[in-house]
Amino acid sequence: MALPLLDPVFHQTVRTRVSVLLYKGGASFSQLKAALDITDGNLDAHLRKLSAAGYLHSQMVRDGRPHTLYQLSDSGTKAFRQYRDSLRLLLKQSGK
Amino acid sequence: MSKLLHITNGDGAADVLKNSVLDGDTLPWRDTMHYGPFPEGIDFDEISAVRARYFAGNSDEVFVEIERDFQLRNDHLKATEHYDEVVLWFEHDLLDQLQITQILDWFGSQHVKPYSLTMICINSFEGIEPFRGLGQLNCDQMVSLFSTRLPVTQLQMELASEIWAAFRSPNPKELETCQERNLDSLPFLGAALFRHLEEYPWTSDGLTRTERQIMTLISSEVSRPGMVFSDNMQLETCLFIGDWPTYKHISNLCNTSMIQCEPNQEFQYEIDTKISIEEFRAQRLSITEIGNQVLSGAINATDLIERDEWLGGVHLQSNESMWMWDSEKRKLTLIAL
Numbered sequence: 279m280a281l282p283l284l285d286p287v288f289h290q291t292v293r294t295r296v297s298v299l300l301y302k303g304g305a306s307f308s309q310l311k312a313a314l315d316i317t318d319g320n321l322d323a324h325l326r327k328l329s330a331a332g333y334l335h336s337q338m339v340r341d342g343r344p345h346t347l348y349q350l351s352d353s354g355t356k357a358f359r360q361y362r363d364s365l366r367l368l369l370k371q372s373g374k
Numbered sequence: 375m376s377k378l379l380h381i382t383n384g385d386g387a388a389d390v391l392k393n394s395v396l397d398g399d400t401l402p403w404r405d406t407m408h409y410g411p412f413p414e415g416i417d418f419d420e421i422s423a424v425r426a427r428y429f430a431g432n433s434d435e436v437f438v439e440i441e442r443d444f445q446l447r448n449d450h451l452k453a454t455e456h457y458d459e460v461v462l463w464f465e466h467d468l469l470d471q472l473q474i475t476q477i478l479d480w481f482g483s484q485h486v487k488p489y490s491l492t493m494i495c496i497n498s499f500e501g502i503e504p505f506r507g508l509g510q511l512n513c514d515q516m517v518s519l520f521s522t523r524l525p526v527t528q529l530q531m532e533l534a535s536e537i538w539a540a541f542r543s544p545n546p547k548e549l550e551t552c553q554e555r556n557l558d559s560l561p562f563l564g565a566a567l568f569r570h571l572e573e574y575p576w577t578s579d580g581l582t583r584t585e586r587q588i589m590t591l592i593s594s595e596v597s598r599p600g601m602v603f604s605d606n607m608q609l610e611t612c613l614f615i616g617d618w619p620t621y622k623h624i625s626n627l628c629n630t631s632m633i634q635c636e637p638n639q640e641f642q643y644e645i646d647t648k649i650s651i652e653e654f655r656a657q658r659l660s661i662t663e664i665g666n667q668v669l670s671g672a673i674n675a676t677d678l679i680e681r682d683e684w685l686g687g688v689h690l691q692s693n694e695s696m697w698m699w700d701s702e703k704r705k706l707t708l709i710a711l
Contacts, residue, residue: 329447330450330452332399335400336446337385338385338402343645351399354399
């Protein structure tokens, strides 16, 4: 039986968690950092991986001081759903 | 279904596209290209670091944030191989025309182009008067433009690269000379570049066109910073200047003896970091007697303004010979100071 392939961009412990947060809605860098409890450099590196795959969308928000909100792009959202479905299918194949 | 990337001139157009029925990812090109350094001789990513430092001023914290946004933008641009088509959404003004030249120069330097590169670039839209930019359009109006996109031609790429190199040159005569060549393939470029040249200090009074417009408004008793910004928009045929650069100009003018600011002479505009929105709105601007004399032509402002600014690749500094705009001859001239 063929096992489903997992998108390597999402299939990394930090990026999976980042992607779950971004899939749920927009988050600022500081919000992501606080939720994940990782360093700036680490978060930067993982956001860059997502962006280099075209999976990251940023939006400048100007309520008071301008700041950036990140979320998954349209293609990132579709790819994440695919990743989630593949992961479910893969785990299902592990049986009881 | 083909996979699309929409590159827009800013967040306004990107937000409208994202809320429309059009598929695809969006990449807003956030950079006030017409101000600050674009020195030649450094690569695409290095330029972003220079830009971030310019925007952040002395704040290392802000520098890190801005540089991150630039880097993520660049990473996304380099990911165009993941797309079937890249659509550029721009308009006619100086800001957008410079963005187009930078982006097309980058695409022109890439050896592998598996995608289709198309562009929408307009200076009007039926029913929108005055047309200022794509950000004025609603979702349906933006969608209606999609079918009008045209493939970017080799001629456009080559012209953009030439202009981009001239814009980054420390010798602004190169850009001035470009105006004499055939610019038809990017039809809004000529007027935009002319407006850029008007942002050099003028030989006649030592002010840039924007500085003169701001001072003229303040002298006619437009005293609220927000009103100066909005009224200044009306003085532009092709609006390119946003609120942040306008306030930066006001701040610089308040550091001279030509403009007064109350309650504090130092004009503050970094809302939520240095000043509250209420304090920002409470500031009032007025012209001084010296300012009036400059506007009347009685004195030249060159000695009144301490300049340390960049226009593309040109560094304007008060203690050195400075490129200035001769509005009568419509040419730049190097003035020994």
